[in-house]
Amino acid sequence: MTxxxxxxxxxNALMYVILIIASLAVLVPVLWMVSTALKPTTEVMVTPPRWIPEHTSFEAFVRIWKDYPFGTYFINSVYIVxxxxxxxxxFSALAGYGASRFQFRGKGAFLTFLLITQMFPSIMLLIPFYKVLKTFGLIDTHMGLIVVYISFSIPFCTWMMLGFFQGIPKELDEAAVIDGCGRLRTFLQIILPLSLPGLAATAIYSFIIGWNEYMFAFILTTSESMKTLPVGIGQLNGFYKxxxxxxMAASxxxxxxxxIMFLFLQKYFISSLTAGAVKS
Structure with missing residues (x-):
């Protein structure tokens, strides 16, 4: 062997070892979560711990729906997110398309401002958001959380969509205009279908932000009927036990x-979707 x-x-062997270690670091906690969720209460704290429960039980999955308002939390999260x-x-698709196709005064400052908003920790915005929402009577409401989540996701989503729109040749817009399409029709019928991978990636990013958000949902909601899933799961962590x-079942x-969202949207993650759309 040379x-x-x-x-x-x-x-190659080193890369495989690193990949195996990284995979184990991701899969082991997930597998342990599944194992714990399928254990009856008597087996959860046994010593030594068992990976495979002796008696598989789905009691935990039944209890979270029966003994807790888990259904309310779930519906709240789905609706809000x-x-x-x-x-x-x-809004991010419209803003990204406009920034990628038009030149206007303050464009650079606008995009820079959107990027800067992502550089500060969200905890700094908690008190201002609380005061604003309290002024408008949006504390402990779905609309209040929706406004908060939108403010988090739109700036970065706009940058994401801007990058995807910049990868679509402007010649497509020009060809559509020659054929008699207006700007809005060009955007909706020509450009938007070609940006499905960008829309999918942006949707996943925005969905994950809202679905996993805990701090604002915990502070801005007080009644059980308005709490989201992360807050509800956090309440399962009792004071005495x-x-x-x-x-784990709730998780x-x-x-x-x-x-499910990844399974449905993964087909849109295709590179070079517009390759060959315009002849050189």
Missing amino acids: TTNRNGFLF LVSTGISLI IVWNDL IVSSLPLV
Whole structure:
């Protein structure tokens, strides 16, 4: 074996080892979460811990729906996150398209401002948001959380959509205008379908931000009927004891919408979608 081949073999072996370690670091906590959720209460704290429960039980999955207002938390999260994600997609797509196709005074400052807003920790905005929402009577309401989540996601989503729109040739817009399309029709019928991978990535980013957000949902909601899923799961962590199998079951259920979303949108993650759309 030559030196070059030996070096290539060692490099590939090292990469495989790193990938295996990284995969284990991700999969082991998930597998332990599933294992704990399927254990009856008597087996949760046994010593030594068991990966595979002796008696598989789905009692924890039943309890989170029966003994806790988990259904209310779930519906609140789905409604708030879907609405905020939809609004964020609409405004970020329009803003990204306008910034990629038009030149206007203050464009650089506008884009820089959007980027700067992502550089500060969200905790700094908690008191200002609370005072503003209290002034408008939006504390402990779905609309209040929707406004907060939109303000978080639109700036970065705009930058994401800007990058995707810049990758679409402007010749497509010019060809559509020659054919008699207006700007809005060109955007909706020509450019937007070509930017589906960008829309999918932006939707996932916005959805994850809202779905996993805990701090603002905890502070800005007080009644059980308005709390979201992360807040509800956090409340399973009791003062005197923690029902670990219930907590893990709730965590599994809360992760399912994200998994389903990835399964439905993964087909849109295709590179070079517009390759060949314009002849050189």
